[in-house]
Amino acid sequence: MNEQSPDRTEGDINLSECRRKWQDRTLNEQTRDLLFRDEQVFLRQSLSTPCLTVLEACNGSYLQDLQGKQYLDFHGNSAHQVGYGHPKVLEAVEEEMHRLSFCPRRFTNLPAIELAEKLVDLAPGDLSKLLLCPAGTVANGIALKLARLCTGRFKTISFWDAFHGASLDAISIGGEALFRNNMGPLLPGCIQIPAPGSHAMGEEPLGWEEVLSYTEFVMKREGDVAAFIAEPLRCTTVEIPPVPFWKGMRELCDRHDALLIFDEIPICLGRTGYWFTCEHYGVVPDILCIGKGLGGGVLPLAATLVRDGLDQGAAQAIGHYTHEKSTLGCAAALAALHVIEDQQLVERSRIKGKEILSRLQEFAESQNGVVEARGLGLMIGVEMATADVAERVLYSCLEHGLSFKISGGTTLTLTPPLTISDEEIEKAISILCTSIIKTLESDYAS
Ligand SMILES: Cc1ncc(COP(=O)(O)O)c(C=O)c1O
DSSP: OOTTSOOOSSSOOSSOHHHHHHHHHHOOHHHHHHHHHHHHHSOOOTTSSSOSOOEEEEEBTEEEETTSOEEEESOGGGOOTTOBTOHHHHHHHHHHHHHOSOOOTTOOOHHHHHHHHHHHHHSSTTEEEEEEESOHHHHHHHHHHHHHHHHSOOEEEEETTOOOOSSHHHHHHOOOHHHHTTOOOOOTTEEEEOOTTOOTTSSSOOOHHHHHHHHHHHHHHHSOEEEEEEOSSBTTTTBOOOHHHHHHHHHHHHHTTOEEEEEOTTTTTTTTSSSSTHHHHTOOOSEEEEOGGGGTTTSOOEEEEEETTOOOOTTSOSOOOTTTTOHHHHHHHHHHHHHHHHTTHHHHHHHHHHHHHHHHHHHHHHOTTEEEEEEETTEEEEEESOHHHHHHHHHHHHHTTEEOEEETTTEEEEOOOTTOOHHHHHHHHHHHHHHHHHHHHHHHHO
């Protein structure tokens, strides 16, 4: 993959004409100068440098750029369940910073123990042990190592177009050309299959029964698959498999002695209207990876939760990360979990998500250029007819103070903080719908 042919699966691209025009219209000299300095020192890479603009503050549902412009943030890298700079989270981090600012490995600490106890308490089924680590990618890497250790097998099945992180092991199970191309040999035994709803076989979306049958075929033919790993709900394009699909996959994994690993890194902790998305499916995986918002939108933290019986690596180094039991990360996480509980944000996500979705679905039906709106909780996707329109809608929304990302080229991916107020919801819907209408009108006019 090169700069001339960007892959649009994971996000909107940073070298587009649309972005350049937006920057020409919007940015002042000081911002341009900083973007230039950024590009001089950071490696350029797709999805980030060169960057969109320069931020200087964030608070609640808003980001603020250097020019004082505020953006309602419906992206947040899916890390802002409790909004930005939540006072309870900041207070907890500040207190811990003055008490135990770092915990070297070999030692443990109270925030880490309390967080681990809280997470296994919240987690469904028998997910009763965990490891903490500094990134979602790493949590998935731990899951892969544990799957190998506990099954004595190394093969995995995952979805084409999936994203599970940017490291070599994560891109081996991932399926995005943007990350895999030009990387040479990846991990052996990583088998990708098309996801239900994908258009891998032509115009018609693949049915979930077909995908299950094909998975069974692969499991039988290989005979020694260690694990099936996937997001229960694709967070970028908001593809939501039906409940029987994951129930069927759970049975399939059990029949073939393979572990079921769910990557819920961007969709855990209330995002979809459940503490964990697997609860929507009534399915408990053997391993559950979470991250992003776990750090309260302040610090990096992720976790690999496993069921009883997978605690088999006592004589092996599995995690071993410098910031494994980060006191500050754990303090932030504990505070964020309490905020989610105290403010009933899981329920709020479910209720507000339903309301927003039904309004966007009604709107989608009234607009020819909008294919559909779909979602679960405050994880909502609005699919536009073309990538060009999607991109112009994004830059129009940014101009009017609403930020989100585009996935798969055509899906506007909307992930507001779960703390978002009713007024902010109204404002976001108004900016979004007006931008879509205006963009489609200018399309017809030209
Ligand atoms: C589904 C999924 N898995 C894993 C990751 C990697 O998480 P991190 O960026 O914290 O390493 C991401 C990040 O976007 C993700 O969306």
